[in-house]
Structures are given as C-alpha cells and as structure tokens.
Amino acid sequence: MPPADAPSAAPLDADTVLATLDPEQREAARALTGPVVILAGAGTGKTRAITARIAHGVLAGVYVPQQVLAVTFTARAAGEMRTRLRALGVEGAQARTFHSAALRQLQYFWPRVVGGDLPTIVPQKARFVAEAASRLGLPTDRTTVRDLASEVEWAKVTQTHRDDYERVVTASGRVAPAGLAPAEVARLLGAYEEVKRDRGAIDFEDVLVYAVGLLADNGEVAAQVRRQYRHFVVDEYQDVSPLQQSLLDLWLGDRDELCVVGDPSQTIYSFTGATPAHLLGFRRRYPQATEVRLVRDYRSTPQVVALANALLARGGAAGGSRPLELVAQRPPGPAVRYVEHADETAEADAVAKEAARLIAAGTRASEIAVLFRTNGQSEAFEQALADAGVPYVLRGGERFFERREVREAHLLLRGAARSGEGDEPASDAARAVLSTMGWTPEPPRAGGAARERWDSLSALVRLGEELAESRGQASLTDLVAELDERAAASHAPVVEGVTLASLHAAKGLEWDVVFLAGLVEGLVPISFAETDEEVAEERRLLYVGVTRARERLVLSWSRARGRRPSRFLEGLRPGGGSQSDRPGGLSGRGEGGGSRRERRVLASVCSGCGQALSTAAERKVGRCADCPAAYDEELFARLRDWRLRLSKEQSLPAFVVFTDATLAAIAQAMPRSAPELARVPGVGATKLDRYGEDVLALVRGEDPAENLAEK
Incomplete structure (x- = not known):
C-alpha cells in the first residue's frame, strides 16, 4: 500500500506532502510548471498524485491557491478532490466539474454582459x-x-x-x-x-455552449477569467469532448500551464462524444510536455490485476495506443471465480446468497457491488437481494439529498447548529439530533421503506464520525457545512447497502467484492457493437468493471436461451475456457444447450469450418465470410428487396432499416414469432415494433404490401 495521507492535525510543508507518495507519484507532484500529462492506470493513486501536486505547488509558493482550477467529470470526484486538498492544508483552490465551473462563470458574467438573469436550465x-x-x-x-x-x-x-x-x-x-x-x-x-x-x-449542454460563446466573443471576459485562473488540472482527460476541449482552450488562452490525467484504456464514453484523441495527442500539441506513467496498482490483488492486464492484452486499446500494464502492490488474495448458471434467475439468486454470506461473515454491504451491462438487468438482482434480506442501493435511482428523510435531517442538523449546539462534536451531535427522527444504532428488523430510511440517516451519522476522524475536533457546524457543500455538488455519503450499477455508472468507484454478472454474448459486448472499435470499447468497459474490485471478483453468466459466455472471457478462464464453478442449479446440458437455432445466436465459431469468428457480422450469421451460406438464400433475397423498397419510401439508407448481417441472421434463424425475432442480433425493441410484422410475413412467404392492402 502507498504511504497514508499525512494527518491534517500537524502543519504540512512541501516536503512532507511529497513524502506520502511513491516515486512516480512524486515525479508527477514535482512537475509544477508547463504542460504535464499523467498516464494513470486504474487504482494507481491518480487523485492522490494530483491533489499532492496542487498542495506541493501551493506550499512551495509556486501556486496561489485561488488561481488553481481542477476540473473533472463527476460531482463526486470533485468533492473527493476538495476533501483531500483540505486534508493537505490547502484552502481556496477550485475543484469542479466542467459544467459547474462553466455555470459559475455564466452566472457571474451573464447579467454584466448580456443583461438580465441567465435563462432557466431544464x-x-x-x-x-x-x-x-x-x-x-x-x-x-x-x-x-x-x-x-x-x-x-x-x-x-x-x-x-x-x-x-x-x-x-x-x-x-x-x-x-x-x-x-x-x-x-x-x-x-x-x-x-x-x-x-x-x-x-x-439545457445542460447549453451551459458549456454559452460559456464558450461568451469567452470567444468577449475579450474582456476571457481576460478576466485568465487573470483569475493561471494553473489548470484536468482529470479523466480521456473523456473530454470537443466542446469541453474548446472551453479549456479558451480558459488557457496562449498559456500552457496545464496538467492532464487520464488512461486511454478507460475510454468508455465515445457514444456521448467523448474522445481520447486529446489525451493521445497531448505530446504532439505540447512536444515539451513532461510525461509521467503511474502503473503501481494499490487497489486490487495480484489476481485481479493479472486478469485486467490479460483482458486488455487481447485488444481494447483506444486509438492505437499501448495499454498501461499494471503492477500489483497488494498481497495475494482469493482467485478470481468464473461461475455458470442455468438462467438469469439462478444467477441473481446465487449472487444474493453469496452477498448475504459475506455480510454475515463481516463484510460491509457497502463494500459489495453487482455490476452489469444494462440497467434493465438490475430487476432480477433487486428481487433476489430483497428476498435474501440484503439491503441494496441502485445507482442512478433517487438522488440521496432529494430523499425526504435526508432533507428533514439536514434541516434539523442546521437548526441545532444555529441554536447553540454548533460547537458540539460532529459525531455525538449527529446521533443525538437524528435520534429525534427515530434513528437507532441498530437497524430495524423490517425491510423496505423503514430500512431505506434507517440507511439514509445512518449514512449521515457515519459522515459525522468520518469528519471527526479526519479533522480532529470537527463540530456540528463543520458537519452542516460539509452537508451543504455535498448537497450542492450531489456528493452523497456512502449508504450501507449492496451497490447495483451498470458498468458505465461504476466508473470511478471501487469495492472489496465485485460480482460482474450477465457476461454473455449480446450483452458483453452489446449486440449493436459491430465495428472493431465499438467491440474494443466494450472490452474496455469490462476492464473498468474488473478493476473496480479490491479483493474478491466473481464473473458469471447463464446459459438460458442458448446464450454463450462473452468472447472476452476466451483464454482467460481456467482450463482453457472451462468453468471453474458450476452451481447445482445448472442443468445437465452440454456446451451447446438449447435448440439448434438458439445455438447460432452470436456464435463464436463458424458452423461450416469450425474456425473462430473474428467480426461481429460473422458472429451474427454464425459462419466465416468465405464459407457457403447456411441461411435461406431465397428469404434473404426477399428481405433485401423489401428493405430496398422500404428505404426508398422512407428516404432512409438501407442499412438503417437492417444491415445485411442482420438480414442474413434472420434468414438463418427463420423466426416464426415476435419473441423469436427479438432474439436475433440486430433486432432491438424499436425495430421489432416498427418492422416486426413485415419481417414475420416475409418469413411465412407472404408479401407485407399485399397484407396491408387486404387490411
């Protein structure tokens, strides 16, 4: 483990801050001027490094704290950065999201430059x-x-x-x-x-658009912002969009006092417009830039790190970059487990039972996470955890500070602080005040809403305890100020429950125990990932999931409806791809369980020659491009004629209706019902609703146009 953060009780100096870092982190913290790029792998302590860099710059007299602006992508990350800076004795440096920083500037300059109030943000x-x-x-x-x-x-x-x-x-x-x-x-x-x-x-994006316009069109506004901020730090730089980069360029002007931090191997938001091009091209833009690589992984066990490295070594680097190879720093832990289940219900039940066992053995529920590819997968796990009596928290659900009990508690704590109890120790005062709302040290026996309410209030009590530990004599007034700041930044304290989250929502978080569930073809990678780069991004998304685990990692999938384990697991599972665990609920089917038609869905080997399939299009039809067609060629021709006619009528490119690979998969599967058609890769809910009747008519040998005329 890296050295612990220096305690805030003792005065810090620049050398003391550096003493808490490893050699690479220290190198990054010493690079105080000019352009700096820090390539930081998962779990390598990048937040520690950049906050120490800011603190070192301030304590060494190189930076004025009010002239430092650190930007990141989530309110939680910005809040964590501010907390760490305070612990290092730095007050006044700004740590915000791009949107928060832009909105603050708009709210200040809009009345002066445009006049009136800023329009309402929807x-x-x-x-x-x-x-x-x-x-x-x-x-x-x-x-x-x-x-x-x-x-x-x-x-x-x-x-x-x-x-x-x-x-x-x-x-x-x-x-x-x-x-x-x-x-x-x-x-x-x-x-x-x-x-x-x-x-x-x-809208939300207009905040950045208007900020860019204001700075680009008004030289005095730009000059004032540049006088205010002279040193910039950008975290998660691989996720910067062109619009955010434009804003950053306007903040900088012709200066180069910029430190960027990122990891191309964690580029998972290209669908939102994010691009790693700015990170990968940083040295071309700034040839004189200092580059530091952080590869010592302090988060995960060697077993988890080995899997993460092996996963990326098989493809997934962004923009042709070479992935950082992590070096584990923790002692060995449990082996990574690979578990196959008969169906999704059995998978969810097994995860819930294992979570309950771990909690009974002493693992905190908040240190366990169940991660999946799509939000729609959460329902089975919610039900299974509820049935097992295990509390859970769904990331992306109701915001913590919007919960009724949290709003009430916040008001009561603020009132107590103003009525003369403000100097009371934060932890003691929080317990006393919240006990008037019915909070008790022990959780209620009932589940449901009563347990959720208790979990929310307990999170506030724990925040008071953590504040007392980190700041020594923290008072109730300090706790209320911390809550005010966290509420404004949507930086919620930890709620005691198993976390359910999509892989995207898990970015930036970590847990002792992680269950990666639903790792089947069609979900990981997702069925609509067809290009090589789209599939590579799906691999990076799984890498992000793997690197969330500190100690225990379980990867699971089910064989329901002929599903196959994700291709990303090939060569990684023990025994050349065999399962290391087979729960008793698994049926006695062989590798190709299910009907012949089901086995062809997103196949990994060619049905003709048996060779591995290398592209998404080949996997859809279950054969190599060079092998003879295994589908009904007459039906395929009818489908293409229908698609051409439809695309002309609607002025659409033909591939927008269905790609050739999807039509070939339909002609091979020969679906006779809507559920069967929905299982064909490339046929989503929208296309099923829009084109399903026509396609099924074509499979039956009917002309959809004639059927419509008869109606």
Missing part, C-alpha cells in the same frame, strides 16, 4: 424533444424521444451544427437514431432549439 430535455418531434410529425414514443435526446446531446458536445449534421453522420458512417434519416434528425435539432427559445430555457 433538468431533462425529453419534454422539449417530444414537442419538437411533434411539430415535425415525427414519432413521439418514449423510446424514440430518448434516442433523439441522446442525439441532441451528441451533436452539441461534438459541436456538430444542425446544418452540418447530415454531412457529418453520412461521412462518419454514424447511424441516425430511431430509424430516422439524417435529414429528419437535422430538422429535429433545429426545431428543438426553437422550442427552447419559445420557453426561454437552456
């Missing part, structure tokens, strides 16, 4: 997107609106203007959402802006 854009779609006569169902809202965000963060949208998506091969033509989406982008203007509102 928390969700779905309602405005639906209204814009309605004005254009486009579909307004929930799925379409959600997809269009995501595309609006993508266009903004990539700085793709509506007039350029059609050209950009066509040139890049990007598929417009919801089965719409690029020209229709371009019109939607314009209509959406009109709706916002009519309502006098702006």
